[in-house]
Amino acid sequence: MALQDRATVALHRERYDLAVELAYASLELTQDSVNRDRLLSDIAAAFYMLGVRSAARDAYLVLEATAQEQYQRWFASMNLMEIAAREGSMPMFERYRRALAGTTLPPALEAQFHLQTAESYEALAQLDDAAGAAERARAIAEQYGFNEIAFKAGDLQIRMRSGAVAVERAPEAETPERLKPIAATISGMRRLVPL
Numbered sequence: 104m105a106l107q108d109r110a111t112v113a114l115h116r117e118r119y120d121l122a123v124e125l126a127y128a129s130l131e132l133t134q135d136s137v138n139r140d141r142l143l144s145d146i147a148a149a150f151y152m153l154g155v156r157s158a159a160r161d162a163y164l165v166l167e168a169t170a171q172e173q174y175q176r177w178f179a180s181m182n183l184m185e186i187a188a189r190e191g192s193m194p195m196f197e198r199y200r201r202a203l204a205g206t207t208l209p210p211a212l213e214a215q216f217h218l219q220t221a222e223s224y225e226a227l228a229q230l231d232d233a234a235g236a237a238e239r240a241r242a243i244a245e246q247y248g249f250n251e252i253a254f255k256a257g258d259l260q261i262r263m264r265s266g267a268v269a270v271e272r273a274p275e276a277e278t279p280e281r282l283k284p285i286a287a288t289i290s291g292m293r294r295l296v297p298l
Contacts, residue, residue, distance in 0.1 A: 106132070107142060114149055120279050122149040127285045140170045146289070147182065154276030156186050158286040161293040168296045177203065177212055181219050188223030191272055196223055214243040214252045221259050226272075234263040 147162035184199035217240035
């Protein structure tokens with residue numbers, strides 16, 4: 104638990120490399136399957152923030168297929184949708200978007216889904232679709248009082264109206280040397296999961 108708490112603090116302090124190391128160390132010690140899913144999700148998020156999308160994708164694919172809680176599987180699918188959009192893969196983005204769009208999500212996750220859809224459409228230069236998804240995210244967020252999502256959706260709408268869209272596709276970052284064994288282990292986990 105101490106390692107997991109330290110990993111969470113590192114994630115919030117944007118020490119993503121340290122967050123991966125600490126969460127992975129906790130993952131190796133944890134027996135509880137739900138907690139293991141949460142740790143793997145934290146590892147995926149930290150790798151994504153480091154720009155190591157392949158390791159993040161591997162972890163999210165494992166979660167999407169094996170997570171104990173449905174919420175974690177939906178969350179993993181949303182993140183896979185975002186990764187596909189950031190890499191410019193419209194077919195993969197649409198695959199995940201359509202699967203989630205046909206699902207009844209809890210309100211908080213539904214608002215987040217529409218926000219991530221809007222940001223993904225923005226990354227794919229589908230600006231009309233981005234504006235529509237941002238409006239849906241804002242409406243749901245305002246209905247339920249999810250202020251952070253409402254503000255982000257509003258900001259995205261302002262960008263759409265002002266033409267200030269500037270999403271650049273960054274190449275995948277090199278995996279830091281000390282994180283390569285962790286990335287390789289997660290890749291091995293992904294190969295064991297039927298997709």
